[in-house]
Amino acid sequence: MWLYLLALLVFYFLCRWYRERQTVKNLTEKYVFITGCDSGFGNQLARQLDTRGIRVLSACLTQKGADDLKKATSGRLKTTILDVTSTESIAAATEWVKESVGDKGLWGLVNNAGVGSPLTPNEWLTKEDFENVIRVNLLGLIDVTLHMLPLVRRARGRVVNMASMLGRLAFFGGGYCPSKYGVEAFSDSLRRELIPFGVQVSIIEPGGFATSIGQNIKERLKSIWNQASSDVKEAYGQQCFEKYYRMHEFATRSSTNLRLVTDKIEHALTSCHPHTRYSAGWDAKLFFLPFSYLPTSLTDYVLTRFYPRPAQAV
Template identity: 60%
Template sequence: MGWGTAPAHPIPSPGLWGLVNNAGIAIPTAPNEWLTKEDFVKVLNVNLVGLVEVTLSLLPLVRRARGRVVNVASVMGRVSCFGGGYCISKYGVEAFSDSLRRELRPFGVQVSIIEPGGFQTAIIDPAPLVEGFARLWERLPAEAQAAYGRHYVDKYAKTTTLLHRLSSSRLSHVTDAMTHALLYRCPRSRYAAGWDARLIFLPLSYCPAWLSDTILGLLLPIPASGVP
C-alpha cells in the first residue's frame, strides 16, 4: 500500500474494532442561489448528520475495543468548488472528525479522514448531475434565468462530463487507505486518494484565496450578466 508501517494485529476485545463511514450523495448540486433550504438539508442529512448519528451510536463499542473510526470526507472538504450541500457536508465531516480524534486519543481510539478526489462512481455520474442541474434551472424565476443565461447550463454539462472522464477508475486507492487506517499500527490522520486530490486540490487549498478563486474560476461558467 505504500505507507510502510506494520499491521497492528489488534487483540480481540469486547466491542467494535473498526467503523467506516462512507455514505454520500451529491445531488442537488448547483449555484447556491438556485437552491432552497430543503435542497441543502437533503444532502447534509446523509453526508454529515447521518455520519454523526451512526458514529455516536457505535462510539461506546469502539471506545471499549480501543479501535478505529474512519470517516470518508472528500478533497472538496478542503476546497469548495461548487454550490449545494456536498462541499459544506464534507467540511463538516472534517471538523467533526478532528474534534473526535482529539477527544478519543486518551482512550486509545484512532480517527482517520480519507479525502478522495474524483473517482468514476455513481456519485459523479454526469447524467443525473446534469439532469438535476437542468431541473433546477427550469424552476428559477425569469429574472434569475436572464441573469445566468441558458449557456450556463450547457457549460456546466460540458465541465461535468470532462471531469468525469479525467477521474480515476482505480478505487483501490481509496480502499487501500481504508485498510491502512483500520489495520496498521500507525494510521494517518488524513489520507489523500487520487491523482487530482494530491496534485491539484490539496496544493490549491494552501494557495491564497485570490489565486485559488482565479484558477477555479476557469472551470466555472460566466453568467450572462456577470463580469467577463
Template identity: 40%
Template sequence: MSIQMEDCLLSYKTALMAVGAAAAYYIIRWFLWQLTVGDYDRKYVFVTGCDSGFGKLLAKRLDSLGFHVFAGCLTEKGVTDLQTGSSGRFKAILLDVTKSEDIAMAVKIVKENIPPGTGLWSLVNNAGISGPLGFPDCFTRKHYEQVLDVNMYGVIDMTNAFLPLLREANGRIINVASVLGRISIRTCIPYTISKHAVEAYSDGLRRSLRSQKVSVHILEPGLFKTELFNLDLIMKNIYKDFDAAPAETQEYYGRKCLKDFTWVVKLMGFASSQFHKVVNSHVHAITAKYPKYRYLVGYDAHCYFWPLMYLPEWISDFCLDIEFVPPAGAQKKKNN
C-alpha cells in the same frame, strides 16, 4: 586550511547530515507504515454505504482478509448482492444513516453478533451522496439539508451510536471526507460544505478521543467515477433546479451560461476509475499498526487540488474559475 575552506566543508557536512536525517525519517516512517495489527479473524468492522462503489468493494476486501464485517446497505438488493458469495463471518444489513431507528437496529445486531467485551475494531463512515450541482442561488435550504443529513449528520449519529463499542476495542473511526472538504469549488457547494463539516468534525473528534484510545482517520479522495457521479441524472437535476429557480435568477444567468456550466460538469466523466486506490487506503487505515491521520487519494487530489489549498486565494480562484463563462447579467452590466 583556510577559514573559507573550513566553512565550506562544514556547510557540506551539515547539508549531508540534513539529507541523511530526512532520508532516515522517511525510511523509518515507511517501515512503520508496513506494520499491521494482525488477528483479523478476531476483529469486527462496520462499513456504511455498501450498496455500490467504495463501500461494496471495501466490505468484500475486508471479508477476504478474514475480518468479521457488518455492511450497511440502503436497499434490499444491496444486502442480497453482498451477502451472496460472502463468508459466514459476513453480515449485510439494511441501514439508512438518516434514520435513528435504523441506526439503533444496527447497534443491536452488532451487539448480538460479537462476543462480550470484544467491541468494534473499526467504524467506516462511507455512506454519502453528491447532492445537487448548479448555481448557488438555484439551491434552496432543502437542497443543503438533504446533503448534510447523509454526509454530516449520518456520520455524527453513527459515531455516537457505536462509540461505546469502539471504546471497548480501542478501535478506529474512518470518516470519508473528500479533497473538496479542503478546498471548495463552485459547482457543488452543498457537497463541499458537508465534506468541510466532516473534516472539522473528524479533527475535533480525534483530539477528543485520543485519551480514550479511539483513533480517528480521514480519507480525502479526489474525483472517482462512482455511482455518485451519474452524469445523466446530474444533468437532469441541474436543468430541473435551474427551471425551478425564480425567473429573475434564470434570466440573470441565461441559457448560454447554463450550457457552459453543464459542459464543465461533463468533464467529471474523466474521473478516475481506479477504485482500488481508495480501498487500499481504507484497508491501511483499518489494518496498519501506525495508520495515517489523513489519506489523500488520487492523482487529481495530489497534483491539482493539494497545491491549490496552499496557494494565495487570487491564484486558486483564478485556476478554479478559468473555464467558466460569466452569467448573462454580469456581461450585460459590464457592457453598460
C-alpha cells in the same frame, strides 16, 4: 557533507517504509462496520476486507444491495439495512452490531455512506437542496458515530470518516462542500476527544472519482435549472447552464480505480500507525491539496476561471 545528507534521507525513508507496513495483530478476530455498501467505495471495501479475513458488518440502503454483496463475499460477511437519515434505523443497526460483536467491541467504524450533488451555483438551489445532502453526508455520519462510539471505545479501535478534497477547497455550490467541511471539523474534534481512550480517527479525502457522479446527478441539474426563477435564468443564461451540464461529462471520466481510496481506508484500519488524513487520486495530490494552502486571492483567481461565465457578468 552531501553523502551524510543523502544517507540521512535514505534512513528516513527506510524507517517510514518499515513503519507503514506494521499491521495490527489478530485482524481475523476484529469486526468492522461499514455504511453505504450498496455500491462504490463501501462495496469495494467490504469485499476487500472480507478477503483479508476481517469480520465485516456491512450496512446497505437497499435489500438488493445487501443480497448482491452477500453473493460476492464469504460467509463471514454479514449485512443489515441502514438509512443514515433515520435515527430509528441507526439505533436498530447499533443493536445488531452489539449482538454481532459481543464483548469484543467494534474495531472499525467506517462512515462511508454519502450522496453527491450537481455542479451548480448556490443561487440556483433551495434550502431543501442543501438539507438533502447535509442530512446524509454530515448529520447521518454524526448520528451513526454517536451510536457506535461505546462499542469502538470498548475495542480501543478506529473511526474512519469519508470526507473529500471538496472539504478543503469548495469548488461549487450546494450542500456537498459544506457537508464535507463539516465532516472535517467533526472528525478533528472527535480525534482529540478520543485520544485518551486509545481510539484513533482518520479522515479520507478523495479527489474526483466516477462513482460519485452519475446520470442521476446530471438529470438533477436539469431539474434544478427548470425550476429556477426567471430572474436567475435571465442572470445566468441558457449557455451558462449548458456549460455546467457539460462539466458533468468531464466528471464522469474521472478515475474508476476505487482501490486508490479503499486501500487508504484499509491502511487506516489495519496499520499500527494510521494517518490522520489520507488523500486519494492524482487530482487530490496535485491540484486540490496544493491549492488549499495558497492565498485565498490566488485560489479565487484560478478557480473562477473554471466557472462558466453568466450572461449578465460585468
